[in-house]
Amino acid sequence: MAGTLLEVDGLTKRFGGFMALNRVTIAVKPGERFGLIGPNGSGKTTLINCVSGSLPADGGRILFDGRDITSMPAHRRTRLGIVRSFQIPKPFTSMTVLENLGIPLENAAHARAAEGADAMEILGSIGLASKAHLRPAGLTQIEMRKLELARAMAARPKLLISDEAMAGLSHAEVDDILAILFRLNAQGITIIMIEHIMRAVMRFSERIVVLDAGERIAEGTPDEIARNPAVEKAYLGE
Amino acid sequence: MRRTVGTLLVGLAVIAAGVLVATLRVNPYLYFAGYVILQYVVIATAWNILGGYGGYVNFGTPAFFALGAYTAVFLIRSIKAPLPVLILAGGLVAALLGLGIGYLTLRLRGTFFSIATLALSVVLQTVIINWEYVGGSRGISVIRPSGPPFGNYVVFLFTVMVALAVIAVLVARFIERSWIGRGLAALRDNEEAAECMGVPTLRLKLFATTVSGFLLGVAGAPFPYYVTFVEPNSAFALDYAVNALAMPMIGGTTSWIGPVIGAVLLGTAQQLATVTISSEMNLFIVGVVLVAFVVLAPEGILGLVRKLRGH
Numbered sequence: 148m149a150g151t152l153l154e155v156d157g158l159t160k161r162f163g164g165f166m167a168l169n170r171v172t173i174a175v176k177p178g179e180r181f182g183l184i185g186p187n188g189s190g191k192t193t194l195i196n197c198v199s200g201s202l203p204a205d206g207g208r209i210l211f212d213g214r215d216i217t218s219m220p221a222h223r224r225t226r227l228g229i230v231r232s233f234q235i236p237k238p239f240t241s242m243t244v245l246e247n248l249g250i251p252l253e254n255a256a257h258a259r260a261a262e263g264a265d266a267m268e269i270l271g272s273i274g275l276a277s278k279a280h281l282r283p284a285g286l287t288q289i290e291m292r293k294l295e296l297a298r299a300m301a302a303r304p305k306l307l308i309s310d311e312a313m314a315g316l317s318h319a320e321v322d323d324i325l326a327i328l329f330r331l332n333a334q335g336i337t338i339i340m341i342e343h344i345m346r347a348v349m350r351f352s353e354r355i356v357v358l359d360a361g362e363r364i365a366e367g368t369p370d371e372i373a374r375n376p377a378v379e380k381a382y383l384g385e
Numbered sequence: 386m387r388r389t390v391g392t393l394l395v396g397l398a399v400i401a402a403g404v405l406v407a408t409l410r411v412n413p414y415l416y417f418a419g420y421v422i423l424q425y426v427v428i429a430t431a432w433n434i435l436g437g438y439g440g441y442v443n444f445g446t447p448a449f450f451a452l453g454a455y456t457a458v459f460l461i462r463s464i465k466a467p468l469p470v471l472i473l474a475g476g477l478v479a480a481l482l483g484l485g486i487g488y489l490t491l492r493l494r495g496t497f498f499s500i501a502t503l504a505l506s507v508v509l510q511t512v513i514i515n516w517e518y519v520g521g522s523r524g525i526s527v528i529r530p531s532g533p534p535f536g537n538y539v540v541f542l543f544t545v546m547v548a549l550a551v552i553a554v555l556v557a558r559f560i561e562r563s564w565i566g567r568g569l570a571a572l573r574d575n576e577e578a579a580e581c582m583g584v585p586t587l588r589l590k591l592f593a594t595t596v597s598g599f600l601l602g603v604a605g606a607p608f609p610y611y612v613t614f615v616e617p618n619s620a621f622a623l624d625y626a627v628n629a630l631a632m633p634m635i636g637g638t639t640s641w642i643g644p645v646i647g648a649v650l651l652g653t654a655q656q657l658a659t660v661t662i663s664s665e666m667n668l669f670i671v672g673v674v675l676v677a678f679v680v681l682a683p684e685g686i687l688g689l690v691r692k693l694r695g696h
Contacts, residue, residue, distance in 0.1 A: 241574050253568075254568060
């Protein structure tokens with residue numbers, strides 16, 4: 148489909164008898180800021196795991212840039228430009244912050260000869276330059292989140308999936324991360340944001356999809372979502 | 386490029402030194418003991434490629450070592466193959482086994498992988514015990530070829546092991562400093578994150594298990610000519626599993642020099658203990674030293690050195 152960067156078509160994922168995703172369909176346009184929300188256990192992270200390749204899908208198709216990537220291993224999806232950050236930061240603990248960025252640079256960005264800033268410039272742009280030679284164990288919570296984003300940026304994403312990058316951060320820190328994501332988007336990177344902090348998703352997203360119990364229950368602009376009775380019911384109950 | 390040439394020159398110099406030592410004709414026991422220590426340099430280095438760089442702890446070292454040894458026994462009995470062929474074939478057969486356990490890593494991680502490799506050793510030993518052609522449970526005598534290229538046969542095998550140790554260390558050093566070594570370190574730290582950062586984790590794991598298996602088989606291939614009598618209990622000895630793990634841990638697992646330091650120190654201590662106290666003291670020494678290191682210096686001697694230098 149022209150004009151679509153990521154197309155998830157009827158995606159189904161089961162864990163034993165539990166239906167984590169039930170024929171979920173989403174389409175993300177190039178350059179879009181896309182929000183994905185839903186109550187705990189609604190399948191957001193499962194959807195992201197299927198899109199990034201960490202989990203195999205049980206049904207449906209995933210297309211990226213018009214290519215069917217449904218059964219492609221995760222590292223090859225990363226090389227194509229689908230890069231995710233993790234909800235709980237997963238840094239490479241034996242390496243310095245700078246070396247952490249070296250891994251995606253070497254394995255993803257260079258694999259498709261993507262041009263761009265080097266590791267030190269990325270750290271500078273995100274405010275981690277002074278920590279370049281520290282091990283991740285010496286970072287604060289927000290620095291750890293920034294490392295997670297910096298490492299994703301080093302892979303030269305076309306589509307960046309930010310999985311709860313702001314959970315547990317203070318008001319000012321949330322704004323800090325939001326500014327980084329806005330800046331990346333301005334550089335042409337499509338962003339899917341998964342977030343529980345409504346203030347952040349509502350401000351950031353151009354379009355939002357709501358999941359509840361593995362099903363897509365709503366889609367629209369932040370304003371439409373805020374006024375949608377089905378969304379309110381999913382979050383607050385009757 | 387210049388550094389690669391330099392490294393190769395150092396390797397050649399070590400082999401030349403080995404040949405020189407071989408011509409010195411010192412006490413024959415020293416060659417006999419030196420062979421064992423060098424064999425452990427190969428084993429510890431090979432183990433470390435998978436266990437140290439990649440973080441997959443292999444308890445099945447005896448299986449790979451014995452597979453190299455028994456491949457040699459088979460080829461000696463069937464076609465009287467020359468030593469270089471034995472070494473290559475022993476390495477290749479063990480490499481195939483390595484590739485096999487590489488696919489295990491698809492489903493088994495951490496402790497479960499280690500338990501599976503332990504089981505592998507038991508299964509393989511049972512197969513060998515029931516295979517009469519290579520001696521079965523009684524074992525088999527191997528006659529050394531007459532007229533080694535120089536010295537007596539043990540001195541010759543000593544020099545061969547010097548060369549094998551140099552090759553193993555060069556391979557490990559090359560892997561460590563390439564994108565493969567960095568990728569393995571990433572997957573050791575966090576396999577899911579590594580895969581999501583573009584590291585082809587399965588391919589790297591298969592590479593590591595295969596190369597590690599190859600070198601372990603290579604270490605075992607000259608074993609029949611060294612001992613001249615091969616039987617399952619000595620070829621599948623627990624010593625190999627324990628030492629392969631203890632030596633890199635004591636030296637330091639993150640660098641190629643760690644297993645070398647560990648093998649030389651621990652190997653020498655074991656040889657001394659065998660002569661001065663008793664051969665039963667071997668594993669006791671390893672146990673005590675390993676516990677001490679795990680508690681006091683979990684990053685091995687290399688970690689201690691780094692700490693002292695203030696990094």
